[in-house]
Amino acid sequence: MSDIATRYRNRADIFAAKVAAVEPGRWSDPSPCAEWTARDVVGHIVDMHAVMLRPLGRSLSPAPSVAEDPLAAFVAARADVEALLDDPATAKREVDAPAGRLTVERHIDQVVSIDMVMHGWDLARATGQDDTIDPAEVEAMWPGLQHLPDEMRIPGAFGRGVVVFGPEVRVPDDAPLQHRLLGLLGRDPNWSA
The missing domain is CATH 1.20.120.450 (dinb family like domain)
Incomplete structure (x- = not known):
């Protein structure tokens, strides 16, 4: 495999x-x-x-x-x-x-x-x-996601109605790596319903 x-x-x-x-x-x-x-x-x-x-x-x-x-x-x-x-x-x-x-x-x-x-x-x-996301996953994803192309954040860039990533959510530099990763991906790590 x-x-x-x-x-x-x-x-x-x-x-x-x-x-x-x-x-x-x-x-x-x-x-x-x-x-x-x-x-x-x-x-x-x-x-x-x-x-x-x-x-x-x-x-x-x-x-x-x-x-x-x-x-x-x-x-x-x-x-x-x-x-x-x-x-x-x-x-x-x-x-x-x-x-x-x-x-x-x-x-x-x-x-x-x-x-x-x-x-x-x-x-x-x-x-x-x-x-909690597996810390090994977070570590592996972190380097590649620090430089997302702008088009990845533009709604519709990959097709009508397709949104890949939302706008970056600012997270403190000293926040846990998972939180910083989530912020890069357009998610608020403290989100609640």
């Missing part, structure tokens, strides 16, 4: 645990993502799994919707992406992505895999769970 596949599985395990831990009455709770509920956060992650399949002319397998069963919807979407990573020929195939020409596995790693880390924080924060 490649490092990318292992990293994806670890992140998906953590995200799935957060989805499974959401109390039934909390799915409509607001999230740190403007205009999204906790259910919408999971919906976004499932939708991003579908985006990973599109360059290959594939779509998600039939499964319950996020409205019906958020965990089942995520588990099914995850299985579809893991199937790509488990097939060496498919994983190494090059596809056109918004970031340029990438292998399927690199596209997954740079988009939906990392998305589960950040949106896992959003889901945890929205539903009263432990929102």
Whole structure:
């Protein structure tokens, strides 16, 4: 198994645990993502799994919707992406992505895999769970995110209605690294509903 596949599985395990831990009455709770509920956060992650399949002319397998069963919807979407990573020929195939020409596995790693880390924080924060991001993840993400291109913060730069990152939230220089990372990504580390 490649490092990318292992990293994806670890992140998906953590995200799935957060989805499974959401109390039934909390799915409509607001999230740190403007205009999204906790259910919408999971919906976004499932939708991003579908985006990973599109360059290959594939779509998600039939499964319950996020409205019906958020965990089942995520588990099914995850299985579809893991199937790509488990097939060496498919994983190494090059596809056109918004970031340029990438292998399927690199596209997954740079988009939906990392998305589960950040949106896992959003889901945890929205539903009263432990929102600690693995410190190794924070350390690994920090250097690359300090110089986000401005276009990543422009609504619609990657398509109608697409917002990648919000405006930077100023966080004190001596704040914990997770807080500084969240601020760079346009999130208020002290957000509450």
